[in-house]
Amino acid sequence: MKLQERSYNGKFTRPRPEIYIEEQASLVIIATPWGVRSGARRAIQTITDFYLSAMNDIEVTSPFQKLTCLSPTANSLRASIMLANDVVSQEENRNEYLSGLEIFVAARAGQEFSFIQLGFPQVFLDRQDADVITTGCLTDLSLDFGPKRNSYPPLPNSLLGIHSTTSPTIRTLRLLENDRLLLVSHSWIPSEFFKLTRAQRTLGGLSSSFSTNVPDEPFWVGILEF
Secondary structure, X not given: OEEEEEEEOOOOOOOOOEEEEEOOXXXXXXXXXXXXXXXXXXXXXXXXXXXXXXXXXXXXXXXXXXXXXXXXXXXXXXXXXXHHHHHHHHHXXXXXXXXXXXXXXXXXXXXXXXXXXXXXXXXXXXXXXXXXXXXXXXXXXHHHHOOOOOOOOOOOOOOEOOOOOOOOEEEEEEOOOOOXXXXXXXXXXXXXXXXXXXXXXXXXHHHHHHHHHOOOOOEEEEEEEO
């Protein structure tokens, strides 16, 4: 997998994510720290250690019950992110809140692509000869409290490590040839984004669309290719 990414700060700022890609395991982790960055690095290490162990040994013991509605890959991702939540909440936030994370963790097994997330980025499937397909669409709290654009800075809706338990969003896609994912951390998605052609859906094209249509809004955008 290959990830191109870019950040932009407008009137407000948005934390730049910590990114980890394990090519052999087809694993990608995007952790956006709201607070100290050590929490993001600790979460990435925990997720990677457990997921790689589970991939290499299908009998590895999980501290969490496997769900029959999920594939082995999705179950491993779920267990890894729940472990990371335990680690961050106990080691980083035991005495006071120091780090909360928006996180996206994904892995590919053949044509199956599973991802799990808390908060941004939003996930859009970029399929050849098709419009952008929404697959993981979220909002942040600035939408709840700001009646108009530019009223409030980015305010995350869901964070890993803040509570002792977590309820992440889990989805699985069947990838086709030339599929890509567009990953967007942006409080407001302008309507022009959905009008971009496949040829315009490049890192530069996406960045230009966001910065032109909502210039005061900070964003992070990534394109994940397989």
